[in-house]
Amino acid sequence: MPSRAHQPQAFAAFLNPALVSFVQASIAQEYELKRGRAMVWPLALVLPVLVLHRSTREALPSSIRTHLPTWAGRHPALLAGFGARVDSTLPVLREGLRFALRHGLIQVEAGAVHAMPFSTRRAEGELQEMLKSARLVGKWAATVDQPSTLLALLGVRV
Template sequence: MLSRAQRPQAFAAFLNPAVVGAVQAVMAQEYELKRGRAMVWPLALILPVLVLHRSTREALPSSIRTHLPTWAGRNPALLAGFGLRVDSTLPVLREGLRFALRHSLIQVEGGAVHAVPWSTRRAEGELQELLKAARLVGKWAATVDQPSTLLALLGVRV
C-alpha cells in the first residue's frame, strides 16, 4: 500500500487515521457494552472494513434484529471480496488503531481492545454515518459467540 503522502487525496482524507481510529473505538465501545467484555483485537483490524467500504456499509441492516448469518447469506457478492478488502486496507487499519491508542480512544489489555467512553454527538455528515454504522457492527459482532465464527461468516481466513 502507498504511504499516506502518496495516496490519492480523497482516499487519504477519507481513510485518515483519525477517522479509522474513531470507527474502531466506537465499534469496540458498542461491542463491550453489548457483550460485557472487550473485543479481541483482531476484530478491530477486520470489522471496520464493513463500515469503511461504502457499498457494504449501505447494505448493512438498520438494526441487529437481522442476524449476521442471515445478512451474510443475502449479500454474498459483498462478502466475496471482503478478505481482499481487509488485506488491502490493513495498513490503514493499523494506522487507525495506533492513532486511537495514542489519543486514548482505546486501550489494548490482555489481547483485547477496551474502549474508553467518549461522545460522538458532534459528528456530522459522512462521519456521523460511519460512526452510526460502526455502532451497529460493534453490537452485531457481540451477538456472535466466537470470533472465529464471525470471521468464517465474513469469509476471512486467518
C-alpha cells in the first residue's frame, strides 16, 4: 500500500485514522460486551476489513443469527480475496490503532483490546452504517470460540 501521501485523495480520506479507529473500537466494544472479555489484539487488525470493504460490508447479515461459518460458505468470492485485503490494509489499520490509543478510545492490556466507553449517537449516513456493521462484526466474532478458528474461517493466515 502506498504511503498516505501517495494514496489517491479519496482513498486516503475514506481510510483516515479517525474512521478506522472508531470501527476498531466499535468492534472491540461489542466483542467485549458479548463475550465478557476483551478482544485479542490481532482481531483489531483483521475484523475491520469486513466493515471497511464496501462489498463485504453490504453482504454482512442483518443479525448474528446467521452464523459466521454459514455466511462464509455463502460468500466464497468475498473471502477469496480477504487475506490479501487485510495485508494491503495493514498500514492503515495500524495507524487506526495508534490513533485510538492516543485518543483514549481503546487500551491494550495483556494482549487484548479493551474499548473505552464512547457514543456514536451523532453518526449519520454511511458512517452510521459502518459503525452499525462494526457492532455486528464485534458481536459476531464473540460467538466464535477461538480467534484462530475465526481467522481460518476468514482465510487469514497468521
